[in-house]
Amino acid sequence: MPGTVIIGTQWGDEGKGRFTDYLAKESDLVVRFQGGHNAGHTIIVDGQTFALQLVPSGVLYPHVTPIIGNGVVVDPAVLLAEVDMLESKGVDTSRLKLSGNAHLIMPYHQELDRMTERYLGRNKLGTTKRGIGPAYADKALRVGIRVQDLLDPKIFREKLDLALREKNGVLAKVYNRLPLSGDEIAETYLKMLPRLEPMISDTVFLVHEALEADRPVLFEGAQATYLDLDHGTYPFVTSSNPIAGGVCTGAGVGPRAINRIIGVTKAYTTRVGAGPFPTELAEDDPISDLIVERGHEFGTNTGRRRRPGWLDLVMLRHAVRLNTCTEVAITKLDVLAPLENLKLCVAYEGEDGTRYEHVPYHQSVLHKVRPVFETLPGWSGELDRNVERLEDLPTAAQDYVRFVEDYIGVPISFVSVGPAREQCVVMPRAA
Ligand code: GDP
Ligand code: IMO
Ligand code: MG
Numbered sequence: 217m218p219g220t221v222i223i224g225t226q227w228g229d230e231g232k233g234r235f236t237d238y239l240a241k242e243s244d245l246v247v248r249f250q251g252g253h254n255a256g257h258t259i260i261v262d263g264q265t266f267a268l269q270l271v272p273s274g275v276l277y278p279h280v281t282p283i284i285g286n287g288v289v290v291d292p293a294v295l296l297a298e299v300d301m302l303e304s305k306g307v308d309t310s311r312l313k314l315s316g317n318a319h320l321i322m323p324y325h326q327e328l329d330r331m332t333e334r335y336l337g338r339n340k341l342g343t344t345k346r347g348i349g350p351a352y353a354d355k356a357l358r359v360g361i362r363v364q365d366l367l368d369p370k371i372f373r374e375k376l377d378l379a380l381r382e383k384n385g386v387l388a389k390v391y392n393r394l395p396l397s398g399d400e401i402a403e404t405y406l407k408m409l410p411r412l413e414p415m416i417s418d419t420v421f422l423v424h425e426a427l428e429a430d431r432p433v434l435f436e437g438a439q440a441t442y443l444d445l446d447h448g449t450y451p452f453v454t455s456s457n458p459i460a461g462g463v464c465t466g467a468g469v470g471p472r473a474i475n476r477i478i479g480v481t482k483a484y485t486t487r488v489g490a491g492p493f494p495t496e497l498a499e500d501d502p503i504s505d506l507i508v509e510r511g512h513e514f515g516t517n518t519g520r521r522r523r524p525g526w527l528d529l530v531m532l533r534h535a536v537r538l539n540t541c542t543e544v545a546i547t548k549l550d551v552l553a554p555l556e557n558l559k560l561c562v563a564y565e566g567e568d569g570t571r572y573e574h575v576p577y578h579q580s581v582l583h584k585v586r587p588v589f590e591t592l593p594g595w596s597g598e599l600d601r602n603v604e605r606l607e608d609l610p611t612a613a614q615d616y617v618r619f620v621e622d623y624i625g626v627p628i629s630f631v632s633v634g635p636a637r638e639q640c641v642v643m644p645r646a647a
Contacts, residue, residue: 224440225535227487230480231547233257236273244431246274249466250456251438252289254344256516286317287466315419316364324383325350342489352455420468452491460539479541486522495525545630563588601634
């Protein structure tokens with residue numbers, strides 16, 4: 217069963233999209249299995265930049281069937297806008313498939329996302345305000361509306377009215393907002409059906425058909441391990457399971473369908489939104505601005521400045537375990553080029569002096585740990601972006617990569633030194 221998974225090992229934006237694009241070259245299907253348009257995956261090909269939110273990153277290859285799986289939450293207007301954007305750039309999207317079991321993001325989900333964030337005040341999570349949390353909450357409450365419901369306007373309207381009865385009550389009575397109109401929502405959503413209908417498919421069947429025929433299937437994670445609803449830094453997480461295990465529920469396959477799991481990490485760390493971050497750089501540390509500027513660390517999706525920090529190997533090793541990664545890909549090594557010294561977090565020290573070499577499960581402990589760093593020398597000079605082998609990088613850069621590899625215990629299979637498709641070193645065993 218030739219299934220490969222790409223997941224983020226940090227707090228998102230590791231560069232999953234660019235590696236999905238890279239590996240899609242060898243894949244027949246590329247499947248999104250969780251999240252929604254809170255994701256922003258950037259791919260640069262021949263100088264053209266594509267920022268994808270819902271459409272799987274494999275769409276750029278004509279031989280790939282991109283699939284939006286049942287575990288994704290879909291705002292259909294965003295999906296169609298993305299399809300239009302791709303078509304306007306000359307990308308054929310006619311092969312795109314959308315699971316009939318995927319849940320729809322409705323206007324009240326977005327409104328509730330905004331309202332709950334506002335009411336949380338200084339305790340807010342810093343969500344993307346895309347309605348992701350409320351849509352997954354309705355799925356769990358069993359009052360969600362699915363893509364397949366659009367195929368029967370009568371059923372769609374019944375489900376919408378049922379949902380609106382409660383949502384409008386909450387919006388009006390709790391948040392002092394105007395009620396939303398069922399007529400308007402139904403009209404807007406049903407008007408999109410003619411364009412959506414050709415995409416709606418039994419995606420679970422398509423995935424199994426490919427796996428059984430030994431055709432390679434790539435599962436593209438969005439968000440990341442520490443944004444996972446169960447394993448991330450709760451409550452500062454998203455509402456889905458971005459870990460590799462999420463593929464099973466979100467695409468409808470068993471664990472035996474997966475034989476390769478690639479965890480993507482930046483050569484440093486970033487986080488958007490609130491929550492603990494042990495290796496975060498102080499705001500007034502000049503290295504913070506340097507990383508943000510050189511790495512263009514502003515959200516693909518929301519434009520927010522990402523919080524930068526050193527690479528946290530304690531978290532990375534834990535992520536390798538949680539996802540049973542067979543290998544790790546490192547991105548953005550080029551960003552660190554001007555730095556004289558590079559710090560890597562190899563342990564934490566708790567408030568009471570306890571040393572942790574694993575991520576403490578208790579949030580209060582994690583909030584207060586102090587990172588224990590090893591310092592490696594930098595390479596003080598721009599990396600050649602056309603390198604093809606690790607040995608072509610400066611020795612200090614090779615040492616940095618090898619240090620990470622030794623610590624986490626699985627091979628590093630890719631190292632990227634620039635955002636473009638080809639600006640990447642592929643280790644011989646991954647080729
Ligand atoms: P994703 O959400 O994990 O797919 O990552 P994003 O696309 O949100 O963020 C990664 C950003 O880093 C994008 O702007 C990429 O173009 C950029 N990027 C990816 N790999 C590299 C790299 O090796 N070097 C540099 N300088 N930029 C990179
Ligand atoms: P990609 O796929 C980085 C963060 C938000 C917020 C938290 C919850 O591009 O790596 P949500 O809207 O999901 O309820 O927000 O999760 N977040 C991301 N951060 N990259 C992402 O996706 C993210 N998707 C959600 O900033 O802290
Ligand atoms: Mg992103």
